[in-house]
Amino acid sequence: MRRNKLVGVYHDHNRRTMLVLKNTRSMAKVVRLVVDRPMTIEQISVERVASLFTKLDDYPIEKAAANYLEFARATGASTEAVDALTKFCQISDQWRADIELQAARSNGPSGGKDNVSRKRRRKKQQVDSSKYKSAAQMFRALIAEGVLDDDEIFAKVQAEFGLANNRRSYVSYYRRQLEKQNAENA
Secondary structure, three states, rough: OOOOOOOOEEEEEOOEEEEEEEEOOOEEEEOOOOOOOOEEEEEEHHHHHHHHHEEOOOHHHHHHHHHHHHHHHHHHHHHHHHHHOOOOOOHHHHHHHHHHHHHHHHHOOOOOOOHHHHHHHOOOOOOOHOOOOOOHHHHHHHHHHHOOOOHHHHHHHHHHHOOOOOHHHHHHHHHHHHHHHHHHHH
16 A cells, blocks of 8 residues: 555444544554543554545545544543644644643543543453454453453454454344343343
């Protein structure tokens, strides 16, 4: 792929958006719209962008960057993310100060998270995928762990067991199955 060919606005199958700000042959710098933490620059592989996200060609990146910066006034954003987004649109010094203040508040003692999120972070462990005999077993374990979202769970299981993209619904199936079991046991 040519350099910066991927730059633009993307969404996943749940219509969650992200902006690809820059890319090389193998990695892309992105900003995701996340409601429970300050915005940051993330690096993900170009293959992951191509397999999990769809480009919104008719949505101008300048408009999306302006919306992301407006949202960042409520959630905060890293300085790096603000600098990257302001390459596509301009903001006032007051807005920049509001964003930095909100990011500082979110990174305080509670980290801007509720108690449930803190418990999830505490119990987060590295998953040793070699211990799983089947994809179903790995799906159940990752869901029960409660740390990863559905896309991340599917990506891990897909990498380990080679599932096709049309098997993405397996995550919600196993999640419902575990919820039923928990309801019956309660």
